Every structure is written in structure tokens, then in C-alpha cells.
Amino acid sequence: MTWWQRPFPDANTLLLHGRQPALVDSGFVGHAEETAAWARAHAGAVDLVVNTHWHSDHVGANALLQAGGAGIAAGAPEAEAVSRRDPGCCAAEYLDQPVAPYTVDLPLDDGQMLRLGDADWEVVRSPGHTPGHLALWQPQERILVVGDALSDYDVGWVNLTLDGPGTAATALASLQRMADLAPRVILPSHGPVPGEPAAAFAAALRRAERLVDDPAGAVWYGARRIFAFALMIRDGIPADAIEPYLHARAWLTDAARLLDLTPEALAHELVTNMLRSGAVLLRDGRLHAAADHTPVAAEPLRVPTRGPGRARGRAERRTEGIRSQSGRPQKDPCRPTSAK
Numbered sequence: 001m002t003w004w005q006r007p008f009p010d011a012n013t014l015l016l017h018g019r020q021p022a023l024v025d026s027g028f029v030g031h032a033e034e035t036a037a038w039a040r041a042h043a044g045a046v047d048l049v050v051n052t053h054w055h056s057d058h059v060g061a062n063a064l065l066q067a068g069g070a071g072i073a074a075g076a077p078e079a080e081a082v083s084r085r086d087p088g089c090c091a092a093e094y095l096d097q098p099v100a101p102y103t104v105d106l107p108l109d110d111g112q113m114l115r116l117g118d119a120d121w122e123v124v125r126s127p128g129h130t131p132g133h134l135a136l137w138q139p140q141e142r143i144l145v146v147g148d149a150l151s152d153y154d155v156g157w158v159n160l161t162l163d164g165p166g167t168a169a170t171a172l173a174s175l176q177r178m179a180d181l182a183p184r185v186i187l188p189s190h191g192p193v194p195g196e197p198a199a200a201f202a203a204a205l206r207r208a209e210r211l212v213d214d215p216a217g218a219v220w221y222g223a224r225r226i227f228a229f230a231l232m233i234r235d236g237i238p239a240d241a242i243e244p245y246l247h248a249r250a251w252l253t254d255a256a257r258l259l260d261l262t263p264e265a266l267a268h269e270l271v272t273n274m275l276r277s278g279a280v281l282l283r284d285g286r287l288h289a290a291a292d293h294t295p296v297a298a299e300p301l302r303v304p305t306r307g308p309g310r311a312r313g314r315a316e317r318r319t320e321g322i323r324s325q326s327g328r329p330q331k332d333p334c335r336p337t338s339a340k
């Protein structure tokens with residue numbers, strides 16, 4: 001296998017070589033060409049893309065690879081939502097993150113065995129970070145692909161505003177289930193491979209317990225992560241546009257309600273706190289995320305990726321873009337469109 005540790009806004013990408021070359025997660029839409037070229041260079045062709053979950057940094061090259069003939073596999077709840085064109089697909093509109101439209105060919109259930117490359121992997125449902133999140137377990141080699149359930153030595157952020165008050169407890173239970181597998185190697189979607197898997201799970205479990213005990217803290221944690229990602233994919237946001245941007249976001253309005261604040265007060269406090277902590281920086285009149293990240297060209301944020309290939313017609317008939325030329329979300333990635 002080849003593992004590609006990538007800075008934000010891309011999730012780490014895993015390529016499983018063999019008779020059925022497979023890619024686990026496909027990065028951010030702004031880097032779809034780069035992801036596809038990397039997979040081609042290392043494996044020739046990709047038969048299957050497996051998504052640990054449907055966040056934009058994990059599914060960005062799905063459409064391009066699908067247009068080139070790859071199948072897309074995803075956890076059953078997310079696969080079903082994509083199939084029925086659920087407006088909440090990928091939480092793309094909610095989080096204001098672009099996703100080029102794709103379809104799911106293979107819904108995955110807990111316990112299902114999947115041939116990836118030349119090995120069999122077991123699907124381990126691990127809801128929490130998203131309701132449809134899954135991990136992949138290779139029992140002979142004791143390798144566990146954990147997606148965003150665990151990053152480095154921390155639990156992945158949970159979205160209490162979208163997924164409900166029990167979400168942190170759900171994430172905690174999923175972490176415990178994965179820890180019980182006692183993997184030899186953990187492959188997370190962000191950050192490096194943890195040197196000590198058992199210690200990584202112990203630290204992440206403690207952190208998840210704190211999120212269960214402190215729902216307000218969990219809401220703040222999620223808000224910081226969503227906002228930092230918004231800054232990364234836009235090469236920062238002009239300082240004078242920050243508050244109008246935040247006030248218009250569904251996730252911020254919902255978080256404010258849970259925190260018993262007005263959206264204006266939450267937006268102000270979020271920016272102030274993140275500036276103070278150094279998580280965001282003011283540079284040349286724009287607010288930037290401080291975390292290491294790769295620039296994204298503006299154009300892919302506005303125009304959904306549409307690659308050439310034999311699946312193109314099918315993809316174009318079934319789905320359409322979520323952004324107009326103005327850059328505003330217009331259609332969710334899963335709604336049906338009239339046949340062309």
C-alpha cells in the first residue's frame with residue numbers, strides 16, 4: 001500500500017495496490033486532478049474508491065475518478081442519502097464546503113468484507129464524526145484505517161448541531177470498539193501515523209470523554225474546526241467580510257442556539273478567541289488559518305470538477321453542480337437534474 005500524508009484541506013489518501021486497486025478517500029475537490037494523477041502514477045487505474053465518510057476533504061476526487069470508470073463505495077447511511085438525493089448530502093451546504101457531485105455504486109454495511117488491492121478488509125461502522133463514518137480493518141496485518149474517528153492522538157471533532165446531543169457519546173463508543181481491535185498500525189485521515197496505537201486510543205478516549213461531559217466545549221471545538229476549514233479553502237477571508245460570512249452560516253446559527261448566544265456574539269467570540277490562541281492570523285487584511293495547509297485555486301471552488309471518460313454521461317445525467325459561477329451554493333450535490 002502507499003499512504004500519502006497530506007496537509008489540509010485534503011484528507012490523507014491511501015492506495016491499495018493489487019488486482020483490484022483501491023483508493024481510500026480522495027481529497028478535496030480543489031486538488032482532484034492532483035489526487036487522480038497520483039493514483040494513476042502509483043497504481044495505473046483505480047477500480048474502487050472507498051470513502052470513510054462524506055466530508056468534502058474525503059470525497060473531492062470521487063466525481064473525477066468515477067468519470068474515469070472507478071466505482072464509489074460508502075457507508076450505507078451516506079450511500080442511501082446520496083442515492084435519494086438528500087439535500088443534506090455531504091453536509092456540503094450546511095458546512096459551506098464544495099463537493100463535486102458523484103453517485104455511490106456500493107453501499108457498505110458493518111462487518112462486510114471488501115477486497116481492496118489483494119487483501120480482504122472488514123468494514124467497521126464507526127459513527128460519531130459523521131453518522132455514516134466507517135473504519136477499515138485488515139485482520140491479518142492488524143491495520144486499521146480510522147478516517148476522522150481519530151486524528152493523531154485526538155478524537156475527531158463531532159457535530160452536535162447537525163447530528164444531535166448524543167453524538168459525542170456515539171464517537172466515544174466507536175473509539176472504544178476500534179481500540180478493542182488492538183491494531184498494530186493506525187492510519188488516520190489527518191496528521192501522521194501515531195507511533196503508539198494503544199496510547200493514541202487512550203488519549204483519544206480521554207478527549208472523547210471530555211466532549212461527552214462538556215457539550216458546550218464540543219460545540220466550540222466543532223465551530224473552530226469548521227471555521228478554520230472555511231478559511232483554508234478560500235485562502236483566507238477579508239477581515240471586513242468575516243462577520244457577514246459567519247452570520248450567514250447555518251452551522252454558526254445552530255451552534256449559537258446551543259450555546260445560548262446570538263449568532264453575532266458567537267461569531268465575534270469565535271474570531272477573537274481564535275486570534276488570541278493563534279489558530280487564525282491576520283495577514284494583509286485577511287484572516288487565515290494558522291494550521292499547515294495547501295493553497296486551493298479559486299476556480300475549482302466555483303465549478304464542479306467534471307472529468308472525461310466513459311462514466312461522464314451517466315454522472316452528468318444523474319447529478320449537477322452545487323455552485324454557480326458566483327461561487328454561491330446553488331444545488332446540493334445529490335439532487336437530481338433533468339437529463340441532458
Ligand SMILES: [Fe+2]
Nearest residue numbers: 053055129148
Ligand atoms: Fe471529516
